[in-house]
Amino acid sequence: MALWQGKSQRKPTGGRRRYARGKRKFEISREVSPTVVAKEHASETLRTRGGNHKTRVLGALKVNLVDPKTGKSTSVDVTNVRENPANPNYVQRNFVTKGAIIETSAGRARVTSRPGQDGVINAVLVA
Numbered sequence: 001m002a003l004w005q006g007k008s009q010r011k012p013t014g015g016r017r018r019y020a021r022g023k024r025k026f027e028i029s030r031e032v033s034p035t036v037v038a039k040e041h042a043s044e045t046l047r048t049r050g051g052n053h054k055t056r057v058l059g060a061l062k063v064n065l066v067d068p069k070t071g072k073s074t075s076v077d078v079t080n081v082r083e084n085p086a087n088p089n090y091v092q093r094n095f096v097t098k099g100a101i102i103e104t105s106a107g108r109a110r111v112t113s114r115p116g117q118d119g120v121i122n123a124v125l126v127a
Contacts, residue, residue: 002028002029002030002031003028003029003030003031003032004023004027004028004029005027005028005029006023006024006027007019026049030046033056033058033116034090034093034095034096034097034116035056035057035058035059035060035095035096035097035115035116035121036058036059036060036093036094036095036096037059037060037078037079037080037081037094037096037102038058038059038060038061039059039061040059040061041057041059041060041061041062042057042058042059043055043056043057043058043059043119044056044058054117054119055118055119055120056115056116056117056119057096057115057116057119057120057121060078060096060115060121061077061078062075062076062077062078062121063075063076063077063078063102063104063109063111063121063122063123064120064121064122064123065104065106065109065123065124065125066122066123066124066125067106067125068124068125074106076104076105076106077104077105078096078102078103078104078121079102079103079104079105080094080102080103081094081095081096081100081101081102081103082101082102082103082108083100083101084097084099084100084101085099085100086098086099086100096111096115096121097111097114097115097116098111098112098113098114098115099111101126102123104123106125107125107126108125108126109123109124109125109126110123110124110126111123112124
């Protein structure tokens, strides 16, 4: 089922909003395909509105990790997801989103990029 990104049927006050037109194709978004901690790296390239391209990470194997004390960036392995403020169920399913706390070979890190939009996972080491 497609996700519709148009205005709601209800106003902020709770009253009914009546549209003068129906739904439009450009208001429909794609199905959600979350980034999962996997043994192999997988990504897909999507054509977006206006002919642009977006890379979506489907399976994560490595993460670009920045150590704030030294300022150095390294590529390390992702083990699993520890916390996810977006949805507690994402922890059990190992979904990586922005703001998630992940376990890496260098320690815990907070994801700073949007893997489904940017095509890469960047994270900052958490003390």
